[in-house]
Amino acid sequence: MTVTLDLLNDDPRPNSQPERPRHPEKANRPDTPITSKPAWIRVKAPGSVTWNETKRIVRENKLVTVCEEAGCPNIGECWAKKHATFMIMGDTCTRACAFCNVRTGLPGPLDPNEPDTVAKAVAKLGLEHVVVTSVDRDDLADGGAAHFAATIAAIRAASAGTTVEILTPDFLRKCGALETVVAAKPDVFNHNLETVPSKYLTVRPGARYFHSVRLLQRVKELDPEIFTKSGIMVGLGEDRNEVLQLMDDLRSADVDFLTIGQYLQPTRKHHAVVSFVPPGEFDAYEKIAYAKGFLMVSATPLTRSSHHAGDDFRKLRERRLG
Template sequence: MMEKTHVTSKPQWLKVTYDQKKVDHMDDLLAGLKLNTVCAEANCPNLGECFGSGSAAFMILGPNCTRACRFCDVPHGHPAPVDLLEPARVAEATKRLGLSHVVVTSTDRDDLPDLGAGQFVATIKALRRLTPKTTIEVLTPDFQGRTDCIDAVLAAGPDVFNHNMETVRSITPHVRNRATYETSLAVLRYAKEHAPQNMYVKTGIMLGLGETDAEVYQLMDDLRAIDVDFLTIGQYVQPSPKHYQLREWVPMARYQTYYKEAVKRGFKFVASSPLVRSSYKAKEELEAVMGK
């Protein structure tokens, strides 16, 4: 384990302003439909902006995760049974909000026989029925590397298949529970090899965990070796004292350097900035690549 590092107070960019009335409206709508969002459950710093602009990343399969990753603020514990009506409610919320692009993620559900893949499939199908013009991005867990689960999600036809690497190889064992660098890389490799030509494969990482430039560049090379299309790079924000200790508020200049290096390596789209999260401005990202 790395030595503890003193980190200065939070930078100014973490103080984001937003329209509280719009956020309250979104909260009420989601509560009425009994839906969870990763925005709220993970205490995302972009919650105000995304809720205020009428977008959200839906988190299916309940708020409790079966894993306890040290960087993540999503609650962990014994999850509830799968809610078979949840996919229809996600589609209804998407319709009411008028979303042209929707992100669907989930908690890890290692307790389920299909690890939650079936709920992703059902949600994609519900969205296609009710909002056929909406583009769909899924942000999946690693499914323990099971290709049958990945196949099921790919066959449902999302526009973007996303699975996060989260961090570089050396730090992965310290911050991720059960997940490994190689398993996540294998998930992305399999998805890229078996996805139809018009489906994009995406991943994201956090900075400020103690990674070096060389390790970040090696991760980029590993991703490009398997032809991953999109890469998001953002700042880790330590949720509480019990979580993995923040090592650094990464300066903007380094985000810009990483952006340039990623573009040089051939990613179709790169987002690199402190407030970037895997699902942040996902609509704009897809539209940019599709030439809209």
């Protein structure tokens, strides 16, 4: 899930290149005023010693992180703990989802050294658990599946004790791509539904809801030992019953872990926030989701896919054994 943080004002991209228009594909969209955030959305500005050390390692290795590209509100907390979510295959996505703050356009070629570079950074940071995500690469024959697999293998070679969580695109119309990624045996396979099916046309037009559900189900069929995970944003105009039906769809696909967070509007050109869901409703969603059989649920306004990922992975393993 991608959101914005008002407190971040430095250039999130690690290379000192001239600034390009970030969302040219949205330039002709009408402006939508950004609604003031309620008190429960506020977060502290980043800037601790450890945060700066994490930033230095990211910059020195010329890495892209979704923490910065998507303007995650939890970057201060996570980087202060040396937790970072690496975004591979560039900083430019082939899709233009209405909620997303990642740049859209024609991406450049893959960097064959990137898997090793990410692995070295993971080792330098001493990560016990790492999350690797990517932009959509519809321009590639396999959607970037082999690059994901190579990155997983490189991390395992450089840091054998690190568990690996991946957050993948949907690999729509990429035959054999999912099998390639699953064969690399990530510990957690995450693919976000992002929103309820009725909102896909306006929020996630390049994707297909039931394809994404089937993708998660197929992971379990290929390797039942891999934990599966998915997340959605609320506040996009969805109905409560639609969220409950989505939970049922994910449980039918045997998904282990559900995350639910508040959508925040990155710019005036992005989808408007229809509502700020109060914390009490997130608590209710969490209780219902557990009752439906998820092993893990994180449902708070500031919940994001990779927030507390390492701690949550340990709990997932314990609950499977328990």
